[in-house]
Amino acid sequence: MRGYGRATPYLFLAPYLVLFGLFVIGPALFGFWMSLHDWDFQLPGKPFTGLQNYKDLFDPLSTTSEPFWHGMRATAIFTVASVPFLVALPLGLAVLLNRRFPGRTFFRAVYFAPYVLGVAVVGLMFRYILDTSFGVLNAGLRLLGRDSDIGWTTSMPWAWIALVGMTVWWTVGFNAVIYLAGLQDIPAEQYEAAQLDGAGAWQRFVHVTMPGLKPVFVFVVTMTVLASANMFGQSVLVTQGGPGDSTRTALMVIADTGLSQFRMGQATAMSYVLAVCLAVVSLVNFVLLREKK
Amino acid sequence: MKRRPSVGFWVLVIALTVVFVAPLVWMGITSFKSVGESQQTPPTIWPEDPTGRAYGEILTTGGQNPVLRWAINSFVAATLHAGLVVLVASMAGYALARMEFRFKKAIFGLIMATLFVPGFVFLMPNYLLMDNLGWLDTLWALVVPGAAGAFGVFFMRQFFLAIPRELEEVAMIDGANAWTVFTRIILPNAKPALATLTVLSFLANWNDFIWPLYVLFSPERLTLPAGLKLLQGAYTTDYPVIMTGATVASVPVLILYIFVQRYVIEGVARSGIKG
Numbered sequence: 001m002r003g004y005g006r007a008t009p010y011l012f013l014a015p016y017l018v019l020f021g022l023f024v025i026g027p028a029l030f031g032f033w034m035s036l037h038d039w040d041f042q043l044p045g046k047p048f049t050g051l052q053n054y055k056d057l058f059d060p061l062s063t064t065s066e067p068f069w070h071g072m073r074a075t076a077i078f079t080v081a082s083v084p085f086l087v088a089l090p091l092g093l094a095v096l097l098n099r100r101f102p103g104r105t106f107f108r109a110v111y112f113a114p115y116v117l118g119v120a121v122v123g124l125m126f127r128y129i130l131d132t133s134f135g136v137l138n139a140g141l142r143l144l145g146r147d148s149d150i151g152w153t154t155s156m157p158w159a160w161i162a163l164v165g166m167t168v169w170w171t172v173g174f175n176a177v178i179y180l181a182g183l184q185d186i187p188a189e190q191y192e193a194a195q196l197d198g199a200g201a202w203q204r205f206v207h208v209t210m211p212g213l214k215p216v217f218v219f220v221v222t223m224t225v226l227a228s229a230n231m232f233g234q235s236v237l238v239t240q241g242g243p244g245d246s247t248r249t250a251l252m253v254i255a256d257t258g259l260s261q262f263r264m265g266q267a268t269a270m271s272y273v274l275a276v277c278l279a280v281v282s283l284v285n286f287v288l289l290r291e292k293k
Numbered sequence: 294m295k296r297r298p299s300v301g302f303w304v305l306v307i308a309l310t311v312v313f314v315a316p317l318v319w320m321g322i323t324s325f326k327s328v329g330e331s332q333q334t335p336p337t338i339w340p341e342d343p344t345g346r347a348y349g350e351i352l353t354t355g356g357q358n359p360v361l362r363w364a365i366n367s368f369v370a371a372t373l374h375a376g377l378v379v380l381v382a383s384m385a386g387y388a389l390a391r392m393e394f395r396f397k398k399a400i401f402g403l404i405m406a407t408l409f410v411p412g413f414v415f416l417m418p419n420y421l422l423m424d425n426l427g428w429l430d431t432l433w434a435l436v437v438p439g440a441a442g443a444f445g446v447f448f449m450r451q452f453f454l455a456i457p458r459e460l461e462e463v464a465m466i467d468g469a470n471a472w473t474v475f476t477r478i479i480l481p482n483a484k485p486a487l488a489t490l491t492v493l494s495f496l497a498n499w500n501d502f503i504w505p506l507y508v509l510f511s512p513e514r515l516t517l518p519a520g521l522k523l524l525q526g527a528y529t530t531d532y533p534v535i536m537t538g539a540t541v542a543s544v545p546v547l548i549l550y551i552f553v554q555r556y557v558i559e560g561v562a563r564s565g566i567k568g
Binding site for chain 2: 013017027105119124230268
């Protein structure tokens with residue numbers, strides 16, 4: 001039964017599709033066009049340069065290549081360091097919260113609460129907590145007997161540890177909630193059957209929980225990698241990209257190149273290279289995780 | 294599975310609670326300290342000499358750091374943004390969930406594909422677009438472009454797929470047109486989903502950092518996150534003032550969260566599980 005005319009679906013879609021075309025598809029295509037030009041926002045002419053911006057990124061002698069790959073390396077370090085924690089710890093938290101106990105909803109809400117704060121608040125808050133001389137973290141460590149202060153925002157590898165740690169604090173509840181929903185979708189009969197077969201808690205986790213969570217797991221890994229690659233605010237606010245340039249992420253380099261130095265052609269070329277890298281990573285993790293069925 | 298939780302279990306749950314709450318409490322406490330006390334070692338747990346100086350500094354200095362102005366800007370932008378998202382996403386989601394048309398699969402596929410494209414790809418061209426539209430440094434830049442995101446459409450579509458078809462069929466037999474069915478039957482039945490999407494869109498917009506940082510310039514037009522960055526630059530070591538700004542930015546969303554946390558958490562859970 002059709003109670004509507006041929007054009008009706010398109011009319012319902014129209015408001016969204018106008019926005020989608022104008023602010024997503026249009027910019028995606030136009031951005032690629034920009035990346036083929038010497039697109040300096042402040043200059044009148046924007047000469048076509050073909051793939052020069054891309055070539056420059058792969059030419060060690062060009063001025064854009066070094067900072068870009070330095071930023072890419074920082075982003076990669078952050079992603080590799082944070083994703084295992086952001087995938088594993090929330091799973092533990094979800095298993096914990098999946099048990100029935102008084103106040104479960106309350107604790108779930110508390111663990112999720114940091115995520116409703118923005119990166120600006122979280123960044124400033126940790127900037128103070130991590131301060132080398134009067135931060136409360138070093139004060140706590142002094143109390144425990146450590147006599148030299150750690151430069152959480154000014155020395156390596158501590159800056160990475162601090163940035164990963166605060167990101168885990170901030171977002172662990174988000175992934176935990178997604179896992180928890182996945183756990184609650186696993187039929188109780190499967191656990192009961194496993195228990196009848198004599199499976200212990202660990203075996204039930206490996207043979208019932210893990211396979212049941214597989215689709216959720218693939219989603220969480222993919223989304224977490226994408227989110228980590230977007231790392232920006234934590235470095236801007238807490239370490240200011242330092243010490244040196246070591247926590248200056250790819251996104252900081254792209255934003256600086258395009259929006260502070262107005263070399264937008266080069267910046268968009270960087271965006272597309274980073275996006276392609278991410279697409280490859282997502283595809284690889286998708287295939288790897290799916291095939292282990 | 295029905296064992297009673299052990300003592301160790303409770304120790305773990307309480308310890309985690311402390312870990313998640315302590316930084317927030319520390320931020321709030323610091324906002325009432327003097328600069329000197331905030332730099333004291335070892336730090337005082339409770340302010341020895343509580344002062345509202347930091348609040349006075351950022352809430353009244355008007356032109357310099359108009360924190361209240363930023364809060365109002367953030368609130369207006371996030372509210373309008375959430376309203377726009379809910380409107381366009383529910384309409385599009387309804388068409389994609391319940392109507393048959395030629396390019397349905399292609400359109401849905403294209404929208405979903407962008408869910409996995411990182412936002413920075415659109416940063417530069419969108420900035421130029423704002424410039425050409427004359428939207429730089431205006432409310433428009435904060436409200437409109439973000440509403441083109443794929444999440445809302447996906448979220449509403451999933452919800453509409455689960456509404457029983459009989460509901461609309463009865464109305465259609467009575468001769469109601471698609472718009473009437475949508476506004477009189479579907480939307481009233483979708484209130485939980487609409488509320489959830491409103492809250493999620495509001496929070497995302499309220500917390501957005503990178504976009505407002507670059508498209509806004511005038512101090513009086515900033516949103517809270519961009520303003521906090523400015524505050525940090527202006528009061529590098531005056532932590533009570535910075536923590537006060539952060540507190541002012543977090544208290545409204547934490548209060549909102551306390552009232553609607555069920556919606557927020559379920560919305561997040563739903564968006565992941567059916568992905």
